[in-house]
Amino acid sequence: MNPVLNISSYLFVPLPDAAALRDTLHERAVSAGLKGTILIAEEGINMFLAGDADVVREFIAELKRDERFAPLDPKESWSDHQPFRKMLVKVKNEIIRMNMPAIRPASGRAPAVAPETLRRWLADGKDDTGRPVVTLDTRNDFEVDQGTFRDAIDWRISKFTEFPDALRQHKAELAGKTVVSFCTGGIRCEKAAILMRNEGIENVYQLEGGILKYFEMTDGAHYDGGCFVFDQREVLGANLDAVPLVHGAPPALSSIAEDGNDDLR
Incomplete structure (x- = not known):
């Protein structure tokens, strides 16, 4: 069985505290030994993470304790190696750039x-x-x-x-x-x-x-x-x-x- 759990997940939810969340999530992810990319914007969150299955799922469980993230429903797949080289958490204007601010x-x-x-x-x-x-x-x-x-x-x-x-x-x-x-x-x-x-x-x-x-x-x-x-x-x-x-x-x-x-x- 491939030992590394890979997840992708996103959620459109108002995040006026995106900048503060960036520091919190980066610290949690690095401390947990996870790697991947998390994008945060005022419009929501977009994540690609990989690591030990229990650690990844606990990270998501802790995130969902914030009721804003409760609807997160990660998609899972497996790999035989860690597919990311580092852990990045970035604040963006949009979690997916369309340049159409009216689309909310x-x-x-x-x-x-x-x-x-x-x-x-x-x-x-x-x-x-x-x-x-x-x-x-x-x-x-x-x-x-x-x-x-x-x-x-x-x-x-x-x-x-x-x-x-x-x-x-x-x-x-x-x-x-x-x-x-x-x-x-x-x-x-x-x-x-x-x-x-x-x-x-x-x-x-x-x-x-x-x-x-x-x-x-x-x-x-x-x-x-x-x-x-x-x-x-x-x-x-x-x-x-x-x-x-x-x-x-x-x-x-x-x-x-x-x-x-x-x-x-």
Whole structure:
């Protein structure tokens, strides 16, 4: 059994004390021997952590004693080595940068679809009302090339801040369909789904927990390839084990877990 527990988790929740939280969480994580990246902003928290399973779970349990973090629901996977080189905790303007300050998931999120439900919809080619279903990949083009849902819409964006303009150029293509936005762990597709609803697209869902939760809760059907992750494992297959990159990672991606760059999260 692989001995290192890897978790990813995020939560949109108002954190006016983000700067103070940064110091507290950094001290706790370092003292516990954990490694990874935690991003904190006024809009919430985004985490990628790895270490001994008991230690990681105790860290999350302690964090959830603060009632603001009680809804955290980490996605788990395992590795045979520590995939991070250091422990970083950073305060950002956004935990996922979209440059759309009016998009506030903590004030109300778009409807979500469970992985098991999406699998059934994709098998049927329609949702429970009979409307055609399409999946929309909100990740950057390099990530999409590592793997994506079969026949997913891919606007070839290079970073998430390009998504709003891409949506406005292509939203006519989504008319009359049920659109399920997805990303690695759910954070990008959560903002994307809100924006789409604000832009007048009516039948929009976000994939709850993203690709990683889909892998965890289903057999990975209707998904081709792997899922790029932001640590040294780089790509995970449907069984949540590391698989080879389709092609080599550019330098900007190879150190993303260490430099705290959140454009691609």
